Amino acid sequence: MTFSHALAAIHSRPRGAERTLSRIRALMERMGNPQNRLRFLHIAGSNGKGSAAAMLSSVLKEGGYRTGLSISPYILDFRERFQINGEMIPEEELAFWAGKVLEQAGILDRQGICCTEFECCTALAFCWFAEKQCDAVVLETGLGGKNDATNVIGQPLISVIMALSLEHTALLGNTIEEIATEKAGIIKGGKAVLYPIQQPEALGVIYERCGETGTALYMPSPSGVEILKNSREGVTFRWDGQEYRIPLAGSHQAMNAVTVLETLRAVSDTLPVSLRDIRAGLAKARFPVRFETVGERPALVLDGAHNPQGAQVLANLLALCPESPKIGIVGMLADKDWAHTVEALAKQFDKLLAVPVPNPRACVEPEKLAAQAGNWCEARPCRDLNEALEQAGELAGGDGLICCAGSLFLAAEMRKIFFQ
Numbered sequence: 001m002t003f004s005h006a007l008a009a010i011h012s013r014p015r016g017a018e019r020t021l022s023r024i025r026a027l028m029e030r031m032g033n034p035q036n037r038l039r040f041l042h043i044a045g046s047n048g049k050g051s052a053a054a055m056l057s058s059v060l061k062e063g064g065y066r067t068g069l070s071i072s073p074y075i076l077d078f079r080e081r082f083q084i085n086g087e088m089i090p091e092e093e094l095a096f097w098a099g100k101v102l103e104q105a106g107i108l109d110r111q112g113i114c115c116t117e118f119e120c121c122t123a124l125a126f127c128w129f130a131e132k133q134c135d136a137v138v139l140e141t142g143l144g145g146k147n148d149a150t151n152v153i154g155q156p157l158i159s160v161i162m163a164l165s166l167e168h169t170a171l172l173g174n175t176i177e178e179i180a181t182e183k184a185g186i187i188k189g190g191k192a193v194l195y196p197i198q199q200p201e202a203l204g205v206i207y208e209r210c211g212e213t214g215t216a217l218y219m220p221s222p223s224g225v226e227i228l229k230n231s232r233e234g235v236t237f238r239w240d241g242q243e244y245r246i247p248l249a250g251s252h253q254a255m256n257a258v259t260v261l262e263t264l265r266a267v268s269d270t271l272p273v274s275l276r277d278i279r280a281g282l283a284k285a286r287f288p289v290r291f292e293t294v295g296e297r298p299a300l301v302l303d304g305a306h307n308p309q310g311a312q313v314l315a316n317l318l319a320l321c322p323e324s325p326k327i328g329i330v331g332m333l334a335d336k337d338w339a340h341t342v343e344a345l346a347k348q349f350d351k352l353l354a355v356p357v358p359n360p361r362a363c364v365e366p367e368k369l370a371a372q373a374g375n376w377c378e379a380r381p382c383r384d385l386n387e388a389l390e391q392a393g394e395l396a397g398g399d400g401l402i403c404c405a406g407s408l409f410l411a412a413e414m415r416k417i418f419f420q
Contacts, residue, residue: 001095001096001098001099001102002095003091003092003094003095005095006094006095006098006099006102007078007098009098009102010098010102010117010120010121010124011117013105013115013116013117013119013120014114014116014117015116015117015118015361016116017114017116019144019147020147021147021149021151021152022113023108023113023114023115023116023119024115024119024122024123024149024152025152026108026113026115027101027104027105027108027115027119027120027123028123028126028152030104030107030108031100031101031104031123031126031127034126034127034129034130034131035126035130035152035153035154036154037130038068038126038129038130038134038136038137038153039135039136039137039156039157039270040136040137040138040139040153040156040157041056041136041137041138041139041156041157041158041160041263041267042139042141042150042151042153042156042158042159042160042186043056043138043139043140043141043160043162044141044144044145044148044159044160044161044162044183044184044185044186045160045161045162045163045164045183045195046162046163046164046165046179046183046307046309046310047162047163047165047252047307047309047310047313048162048163048195048252048255048256048259049140049141049160049162050071050140050287050290050304051248051253051256051285051287051290052160052162052256052259052260052263053069053071053138053140054069054071054285054286054287055246055256055257055260055281055282055285056138056260056263056264057069057083057086057138058086058281058282058284058285058286059260059264059273059277059278059280059281059282059285060135060136060138060271060273060281061085061086061281062273062277062278062280062281062284063271063272063273063274063277063281064277065135065136065271066084066085066132066133066134066135066136067084067085067134067135067136067137067138068082068083068084068125068128068129068132068134068136068137068138068139069083069084069086069137069138070082070083070122070125070129070137070138070139070140070150071083071140072118072121072140072141072142073142073408073409075288075289075304075408075411075412075415076288076412076415076416079091079094081121081125082094082124082125082128082129084128084129084132084134089128093128094124094128097124097127097128097131098120098124100127101120101123101124101127102120105120105123116149118142118143118149119149122142122149122150122152135271136157136271139153139156141183141186144182144183144185145182145183145184145185145186146181146182146183146184146185146186147182147185148185148186150186151185151186154188155188155189155190156186156188156190157190157191157267157270157271158190158191158192158193158263158266158267159186159187159188159190159191159192159193159215160192160193160194160259160263161183161184161186161187161192161193161194161195161206162195162256162259163195163197163198163252163255163309164176164179164180164183164195164198164199164202165179165307165308165309165310175201176199176201176202177201177202177204177205179202180201180202180205180206181205181209184205184206184209185209187206187209187210187213187215188213188215189213189214189215190215190216191215191216191217191218191266191267192206192210192215192216192217192218193217193218193219193259193262193263193266194206194217194218194219194259195219195255195256195259196219196220196221196222196225196255196258196259197222197255216266218262218263218265218266219262220239220258220259220261220262222255222258224239224240224258225237225238225239225254225255225258226238226239227251227254228243230249230250230251230320231249232249232291232293232301232321233247233249234246234247234248234249234253235248235249235250235251235253235254235257237251237254237257237258239254239257239258239261240261242275244257244261244278244279244282245279245282245283246282246283246285247283247284247285247286248285248287248290248291249290249291249317250291250313250316250317251316252313253290257282260282261278264278288302288411288412288415289302289303289304289408289411289412289415290303290304291303291314291317292415294415294418294419295402295418297398297399298323298327298392298393298396298397298398298399298400298401298402299321299323299400299401299402300401300402300403300404300418301321301401301402301403301404302403302404302405302411302414302415303403303404303405303411304405304407304408304411304412305341305345305405305406306332306333306336306341306405306406306407306408307336307337307341308337308340308341308343308344310341311340311341311342311344311345311405312344314344314345314348314403314405315344315345315347315348318348318349318401318403319348321401323396323399323400323401324350324399324400324401325350325351325395325396325397325400325401326348326349326350326396326400326401326403327349327350327351327352327353327392327395327396327400327401327402327403328345328346328348328349328351328352328353328373328377328402328403328404328405329352329353329355329382329385329388329389329392329402329403329404329405329410329414330342330345330346330352330353330354330355330369330373330404330405330406330410331354331355331356331357331363331364331366331369331406331407331410332357332363332364332369332406332407332410333357333359333361333362333363333364333407333409334361334362334363334364335361335362336407338364338369338372338406339372341406342369342372342373342406343372343373343375343376345373345405345406346372346373346375346376346377346379347376347377349373349377349403350377350378350395351377351378351379351380351395352370352373352377352378352379352380353379353380353381353382353388353391353392354366354367354369354370354373354379354380354381354382355381355382355383355384355385355387355388355410356383356384357406357407357409357410358385358409358410358413359407359409363407365381366381366382366383367381369381385404385410385413385414385417386417389402389414389417389418
């Protein structure tokens with residue numbers, strides 16, 4: 001199987017199905033359960049899990065560990081889903097393992113067990129990480145937690161719950177308690193770390209889950225975080241008497257980093273790292289389209305904010321930017337809380353250009369998005385990203401700022417257009 005054939009075959013698998021672990025369990029059984037030979041740091045949450053995963057894997061690499069990283073969704077290249085020490089899986093190895101996984105998925109198909117694309121990707125990741133004998137794997141959930149394919153693993157070294165907010169309500173629930181119940185499903189004993197700022201309703205659910213599973217819970221205090229410098233280039237902060245710098249913008253990234261630091265402290269008996277490794281790893285952590293500046297005059301900022309909580313964080317960052325005017329290019333998937341997300345963003349823009357999201361999932365029509373945004377700023381729909389970028393450049397001029405947000409897929413596509 002060639003790389004292109006492998007991609008086509010993986011993408012041909014179903015995207016949606018009943019939310020259950022039965023299919024991935026059947027597939028992993030046929031693959032020999034390679035996940036049972038690995039040690040995982042399992043991360044769930046609505047916001048910040050990608051940034052936390054990037055920081056954790058970067059620090060563990062600095063510490064000398066062969067570190068696997070599995071993220072979802074990918075940003076620029078499908079192979080980002082599968083990384084070891086910052087290097088993506090080679091095309092020929094992806095093709096090899098895709099062939100093995102899809103062969104077994106085909107057998108299950110004939111038994112009436114039809115594995116999804118994400119389940120096949122999860123199986124591929126576990127097989128590759130096990131073959132390469134990773135010391136640790138930083139594993140990001142795809143959707144939710146309890147019924148996410150990644151939760152086929154046994155008890156992880158540690159479970160990490162990042163910031164929680166309403167998302168994928170049709171699948172995960174309409175309340176914070178329901179969302180938290182789904183995310184907390186990755187907690188299965190041992191140790192867990194919780195992002196410092198959580199809603200009381202979520203805390204109650206997580207405390208109960210930890211009690212049921214006999215899990216020791218660690219939660220850093222947000223009051224112990226002192227922001228020393230916050231700019232578009234990153235954040236410098238002090239925590240627990242030590243100073244750290246991360247090249248990811250926004251004070252919220254300091255909170256993400258503190259969650260990572262608490263996680264590293266909790267697993268120090270198994271995966272010890274030095275203060276030097278921690279500082280170097282955090283300083284080298286990279287994650288595209290997290291308030292990423294890719295252009296100047298006008299400034300072009302890309303951000304994957306796709307829910308109200310993420311949008312408010314982005315809005316706070318935009319408020320700190322001196323450039324004027326601020327032009328938004330915004331597109332959203334229909335299964336998000338798009339109305340409240342657009343409200344948070346539109347209040348920071350002088351003008352907003354609404355665009356379709358290049359993704360197989362249904363997106364909010366640009367006309368509908370523009371009508372909603374029009375309650376807070378001047379807004380109009382565009383046919384596509386190219387048209388929006390051209391108009392935004394004219395509107396922003398040399399002293400303005402253009403921000404593309406509303407979807408990771410949209411920000412990633414804009415990044416491709418800009419660098420091409």
